[in-house]
Amino acid sequence: MRRISSTSKSFFVLVTLLVWFVPHIAHGQNSDRGSDVWRSFSAAQKRYAFFGFIDCHKRSFPPTNAIRYNADDRTFKQADELADKSAKSMGEIMLDAMTEVPPADPDTHVEHGSVDDGMLWRGLIDQEKQAYVQGVFWCAQISNGKATIPQQSIQQVVQKLNDWYVVSDDDWKDPRSNARVDVPVISALQQIGVLHLLKTPAKP
Amino acid sequence: MANGNYQPMTDSNGNVTTHCSEAACAIAKGTGTNLTGILYDSKGNNYDANTQINNLANSPNYHVVTPDQAQALGDKGVLVFGTQHGARHGHIASVRPEGIPGDNPRGRSGPIFANVGIFNGVAHQSAVMTPAHGAIIYYAPNQ
Numbered sequence: 124m125r126r127i128s129s130t131s132k133s134f135f136v137l138v139t140l141l142v143w144f145v146p147h148i149a150h151g152q153n154s155d156r157g158s159d160v161w162r163s164f165s166a167a168q169k170r171y172a173f174f175g176f177i178d179c180h181k182r183s184f185p186p187t188n189a190i191r192y193n194a195d196d197r198t199f200k201q202a203d204e205l206a207d208k209s210a211k212s213m214g215e216i217m218l219d220a221m222t223e224v225p226p227a228d229p230d231t232h233v234e235h236g237s238v239d240d241g242m243l244w245r246g247l248i249d250q251e252k253q254a255y256v257q258g259v260f261w262c263a264q265i266s267n268g269k270a271t272i273p274q275q276s277i278q279q280v281v282q283k284l285n286d287w288y289v290v291s292d293d294d295w296k297d298p299r300s301n302a303r304v305d306v307p308v309i310s311a312l313q314q315i316g317v318l319h320l321l322k323t324p325a326k327p
Numbered sequence: 328m329a330n331g332n333y334q335p336m337t338d339s340n341g342n343v344t345t346h347c348s349e350a351a352c353a354i355a356k357g358t359g360t361n362l363t364g365i366l367y368d369s370k371g372n373n374y375d376a377n378t379q380i381n382n383l384a385n386s387p388n389y390h391v392v393t394p395d396q397a398q399a400l401g402d403k404g405v406l407v408f409g410t411q412h413g414a415r416h417g418h419i420a421s422v423r424p425e426g427i428p429g430d431n432p433r434g435r436s437g438p439i440f441a442n443v444g445i446f447n448g449v450a451h452q453s454a455v456m457t458p459a460h461g462a463i464i465y466y467a468p469n470q
Contacts, residue, residue, distance in 0.1 A: 167446075170334065177341040192341030196331065226339050232373055233344040234416040238335075238445045246433060246446045246454050293435040293453045301459035 157213025157261055158206035168254035169199045171247060175258025176217050178239050178309045183262065183269040183320055190218065197224045214265035217258075241288045241304035241311075252281045255308065259318065271319045283315050284308065328447045335445050343445065348376040350443035351408065351419045360406050360468075365389075376417035380410040383466040390469055394452065397422050397465035398438040407467045409440055411456045418456060422465070423449060438465070 164172060173194035181192065202220040209216055247255065256277045263270040285291070288311065292300045303311070312318035330353070333346040348366070352373040355362045365382040367373045374382065383389050392400065397407045401422030411418045420440035423430075430449045432439050437452025444455065456463050 174335075174337070174343065177337060181341050191339040192337055193339045194341075195336040196334070227336075229338075230344065232349045233346055234348060234376055234418075234444075235338070235342060235344055238343045238345065242455075242457060242460075243445050246442075246444075246450065248433060251446070293451075295453065295458055301457060304457050304459055 157264075158209070158216065160257060161202065161206045161213055161216075164254055165250070166199070167251055169202070170194070170254075171251045172254040172258035172261070173198065173202075173217060174239070174243075175255035175308075176214065176262045177258075178307065179259040179262035179266075179270055179318070180218075182309055183266050189222075191221055191224075191226055193221055193224060193226055195224075195227060197227075212261070212264055214261040217261065218265070239307045239309070241300075241306060241308075244284060244288050244308055244311075245290050245304075249281065252284070253277050256280045256284075259309070259312065263318070269321045272317060273319075275317065280312070280317050283317060284311055287311055287315050328441050328443055328449070333443045333447060335447075345444045347419050347442075347444045348373045348379055351376075351379060351421065354421050354441070355406065358406055376410075376419045377412055379419055380412050380417050380464075383408060383410065384464070386466075388469055389466045392465045392467045394438050394463075394465060397467065398425065400467050401425075401438065405467060407465055409438060409452060409456070409463065409465050411461055411463050413460060418444060420444070420455060437463075 161169070161172070177192045177194060180190075184190075198220050201224050202216055205211075205216045205219055206213070209219075211219070244252065260272060260277065263272045288303055289297045289300045295301060306314070309318065313320060328350070330350070333350050335343050335345050337343050352362070352367045352371070355366055356371075363369060365386055366379050373379070392407065397409065400407050402424045404424070407422040409420050409422055420442045423439045423441040425439055427449075430439075432449045432451050432454075433446070434451035434454025440450050440452065440455055442448060442450045442455050452463065
């Protein structure tokens with residue numbers, strides 16, 4: 124009886140460890156407890172994490188009216204509150220935050236345009252780039268396989284993108300700099316083999 | 328740059344919206360430079376960046392300067408604008424004096440901007456504009 128109980132206990136511990144560790148191994152760096160990472164972010168990092176998440180989500184999922192991709196200070200505050208009290212993944216929290224915050228009134232004073240490309244990447248500092256990539260990772264985690272990322276660290280991904288956009292070419296003399304500057308970061312992530320989307324991406 | 332209202336955001340479609348033209352107005356008004364009809368209308372509402380750039384180009388009170396001249400004037404406290412007309416939207420930023428304590432500009436080459444756009448902060452031209460997107464033109468007021 125004691126022997127059976129001991130075996131059962133060991134089995135239970137083994138199963139517990141597997142349940143805990145296997146998803147973490149499978150998702151690599153992007154499996155960090157999202158809400159803790161979110162809380163550690165600066166205001167600017169939170170902004171760019173949302174931008175990365177949205178850029179990935181828009182391309183991974185078919186358009187739906189159920190999701191408003193509004194990312195502004197109200198959304199970040201809502202995500203703060205949800206991260207404190209919710210056990211959901213950070214990607215789910217971000218979606219919830221955007222859904223729960225009412226749409227903002229249209230702002231007629233702003234510039235509208237696509238700024239999700241190489242100019243975005245060149246302009247961001249390292250911590251902001253990491254946050255953007257983290258947002259993409261959080262999107263991939265909740266995508267049910269629509270977006271997948273081979274195991275690698277966020278810093279590795281940042282470096283790969285820096286190399287691909289040739290950000291070291293500060294004088295824009297390398298022909299690759301200008302040729303690639305209009306490519307969205309999400310497309311660049313696909314081209315360098317970091318991100319795989321089931322949905323065929325639009326050609327840059 | 329520090330104005331929270333000028334931070335980049337997204338609309339409900341996930342498209343990023345930025346505030347360079349609005350910030351250019353605020354800087355002009357804050358420095359006592361009357362740019363009615365150039366950066367903003369008679370009610371103080373900003374034009375979009377492309378319109379502002381066209382107005383600067385056509386203004387008899389402004390002229391084109393080189394990047395080096397732009398920085399030199401900016402260092403003297405003259406309000407100089409770096410501009411790039413865009414197919415979808417343009418970009419405008421004021422030139423910031425070099426060597427302000429605490430500044431750690433992004434990028435490495437070209438004049439320094441007080442940039443408001445996809446990021447808000449101090450940056451060299453190279454981190455904000457690329458020649459691939461068209462001419463980068465600096466406008467200074469006539470003395």
